[in-house]
Amino acid sequence: MTIYALSSGPGIAGISVIRVSGPKTKDVIVNLTQQEVPEPRVATLRKFSKINSNEIIDEGILIWFPGPNSYTGEDMAEFHVHGSKAVVDSIQATISKVDNCRLADPGEFTKIAFQNGKINLLKAESISDLISSETEIQRQQAIKIMSGKSSEKFNSLRSRLIKILSNVEGKIDFPEDDLPDDILENIHTEVKNIKNEIEKILNDQKVGERIREGFKIAIVGPANAGKSSLLNYLSRRDIAIVSEIAGTTRDVIEAHLSLDGFPVILSDTAGIRESKDEIEKKGIKLALNKAENADLNIIVIEPKSVDFTDFFNEIAIKKAIMVVNKSDLGVNEVSQEIKKYNPIFISIKEEKNLDKLIDLIKESLKNKFISSEDIFITRERHRFNLKNCVEHLKNFQEKKFIHDFDKGAEDLRLASRHLGMIVGKVDVEEVLGSIFNDFCIGK
Numbered sequence: 001m002t003i004y005a006l007s008s009g010p011g012i013a014g015i016s017v018i019r020v021s022g023p024k025t026k027d028v029i030v031n032l033t034q035q036e037v038p039e040p041r042v043a044t045l046r047k048f049s050k051i052n053s054n055e056i057i058d059e060g061i062l063i064w065f066p067g068p069n070s071y072t073g074e075d076m077a078e079f080h081v082h083g084s085k086a087v088v089d090s091i092q093a094t095i096s097k098v099d100n101c102r103l104a105d106p107g108e109f110t111k112i113a114f115q116n117g118k119i120n121l122l123k124a125e126s127i128s129d130l131i132s133s134e135t136e137i138q139r140q141q142a143i144k145i146m147s148g149k150s151s152e153k154f155n156s157l158r159s160r161l162i163k164i165l166s167n168v169e170g171k172i173d174f175p176e177d178d179l180p181d182d183i184l185e186n187i188h189t190e191v192k193n194i195k196n197e198i199e200k201i202l203n204d205q206k207v208g209e210r211i212r213e214g215f216k217i218a219i220v221g222p223a224n225a226g227k228s229s230l231l232n233y234l235s236r237r238d239i240a241i242v243s244e245i246a247g248t249t250r251d252v253i254e255a256h257l258s259l260d261g262f263p264v265i266l267s268d269t270a271g272i273r274e275s276k277d278e279i280e281k282k283g284i285k286l287a288l289n290k291a292e293n294a295d296l297n298i299i300v301i302e303p304k305s306v307d308f309t310d311f312f313n314e315i316a317i318k319k320a321i322m323v324v325n326k327s328d329l330g331v332n333e334v335s336q337e338i339k340k341y342n343p344i345f346i347s348i349k350e351e352k353n354l355d356k357l358i359d360l361i362k363e364s365l366k367n368k369f370i371s372s373e374d375i376f377i378t379r380e381r382h383r384f385n386l387k388n389c390v391e392h393l394k395n396f397q398e399k400k401f402i403h404d405f406d407k408g409a410e411d412l413r414l415a416s417r418h419l420g421m422i423v424g425k426v427d428v429e430e431v432l433g434s435i436f437n438d439f440c441i442g443k
Contacts, residue, residue, distance in 0.1 A: 002028070003104035003112075004095045006088055013083030015060075018091055020101075021109055025075040028098050029064065032057075032079070032091070037064050048079065050090070051097050057090045058082055072109055073116030114424060121424030122151045125379065129212055136261035141211045141376060151423050153201075153375050157194055158419040164190055165412040188397065191412075195393040198386050201375050205368065208376030209383075210295065214256060214265040215365055218294035220287055223271025225300045226325035229348045231255060231268040234358070252286050259358070262365045267294070295319065296364050298357075301338065302326045317341075321360055327352060382422050389418040 002022025008015070020028050029037050031051045038044035046062045049055060061080035070076040081087050095101055105111075110127055113119050119127075123146055130142035144150075164187050219227045232238050235255045253268040267290050270283030291297050297320035322343035328350050344360065346353040377383050392415035399408040 002098070002101045003108055004028070004092060004101060005104035005109070006092070007078070007109075008083070011083075012085070015080055016083035016088050018079040018081065018088065018095075019076065019104075019109060020079070020095060021070070021072045021074050021076040021104075021112060022101070023075065024098055024100050025077050028095055028101065029062065029077055031098055032094060033062065038062060040064055040066050040069075043080075048081065048091060048094075050094050057094065058087045068116070071118065072112040073118045074112065120151050122154075122422065123148070124424075129378065134256070135258045135263045137211055138263055141208065141378065145376070145378065150375050154419055154422050155425070157197065158416050158425075160190060160194055161412055161416040161419065165409060165416060168409045168412060191393055191396055195390055195397070198390050198393075201377065202383065202386055202390070204377060206377070207368070208378040209380070210368060211263065211376070212378045214263040215296070215368060216265050216267070216290075216294045217296045217298060217361070218267045218269060218287075218290040219298045219300060220269050220272060220291045221300040221323075222302075225271070225302045226348050227271070227300045228253075228268050230298070230300060230323075230325070231266060233348055233351075233354065234266060252283075252290060259365060260362050262362075264365070295368060296321070296361070298323055298361070300325050301343075303329060321357070321364070323357060385418040385421050389415045392418070 002020065002024035004018060004020040006016060007019040008017040026037055032048045033046045034049060035046065038046070041063065043061045043063055045059070047059045048057045048062075050057060058081045060082065063078045063080070065071070065076040065078075067074040067076065079091060081091060092103070096103070107128070110119070110124050114121065114124050126142045126145035130139065130146065133139040133142055167183060167187060219230055221227055231253065235257060252270075255266045255268075257264045257266055269287030269290050272284055272287055297317075299320050300323045302325055320341075322338065322341040324338070324343045324345045325348055327345040328347040344353060344357055346357055348354065377386070392411045396408045396411035396415070399411070
């Protein structure tokens with residue numbers, strides 16, 4: 001099947017790009033241009049017409065990419081036309097009339113590229129991340145993964161495991177042959193080294209996920225302390241309703257921001273207080289859950305607020321900035337219990353010390369995004385497979401004797417499989433290839 005789709009953004013534009021990929025790509029070119037295909041990878045000016053008609057749709061640039069030297073690995077073409085809806089719709093309607101051509105599913109061009117071995121799963125995911133990136137640090141991370149360093153690391157670890165597995169499999173298949181003692185010792189040493197390297201990658205404070213998904217900041221505190229006003233100020237727009245009536249905010253209101261290039265998800269929450277209102281109680285429960293799961297809490301109180309820190313667990317308090325709002329009304333009434341948290345005194349109404357608060361937030365962001373590792377885990381899928389790999393390696397380490405190697409081989413096989421699943425490469429035949437290369441089996 002040949003697929004086609006608009007690859008540039010929808011809407012009016014100077015240029016729109018329509019991409020076609022599949023065995024019928026040549027037929028599409030011939031039908032639309034009424035000429036033979038142009039030179040490969042050369043931008044060629046052509047008129048595009050409706051099929052079986054002299055009616056010209058548009059004049060634009062055609063680029064022909066014969067497979068396998070294309071993004072998808074198949075015959076592929078790009079039609080660069082004027083970016084009006086009428087032109088794009090007419091071009092796509094004409095392509096649809098070619099036999100075995102259909103509109104592409106979301107991400108299908110990249111899926112075909114993966115299936116044809118042009119890219120691995122990590123690169124496919126990084127392409128999606130690059131398209132979705134909204135901040136500079138997200139773009140940098142996507143490009144870093146696209147460069148292949150993460151793939152090289154995971155493939156290297158996997159190759160080392162397969163090498164170990166080939167030795168173990170060789171002993172199982174040829175039990176009469178004794179393996180040298182140093183090989184047995186090296187097997188356990190190498191397994192330990194690989195496990196330690198993976199654990200080091202896992203111990204990343206989830207920096208990669210924070211960059212990709214956004215740094216979660218929860219604005220929490222008692223009712224009517226100015227939480228919604230702070231959300232609106234930091235967002236530079238009116239997102240939340242601000243009222244002197246306590247309990248106005250009952251649900252969680254989120255805003256996606258970029259602070260100095262760092263992606264941030266800012267959440268305004270219900271005021272925390274004792275309440276008999278069932279709806280408000282649910283909002284307060286959501287607020288406490290947000291505080292527990294946030295990367296940073298901004299606890300907003302006012303000078304007259306009593307100590308209410310018992311509402312929060314110790315973890316939520318440790319990852320918090322204590323803020324006393326409405327400092328223009330005086331700060332003499334702030335309790336000693338609150339002062340021990342070294343609060344910053346602000347006035348949203350008079351925009352006092354808000355620059356200092358923003359600097360504190362930025363400093364916290366920078367600290368959280370620091371990682372000594374160049375290999376970032378950007379998805380839970382990666383973390384899940386790495387954790388499972390470590391567990392299987394631990395299971396192997398418990399098998400100390402030769403007669404346990406048949407069970408140990410399964411541990412290594414599963415460990416290498418989980419590494420392979422990260423880059424989308426799982427091939428048991430590689431184990432046989434390694435055996436043939438390293439053992440004189442056919443002697």
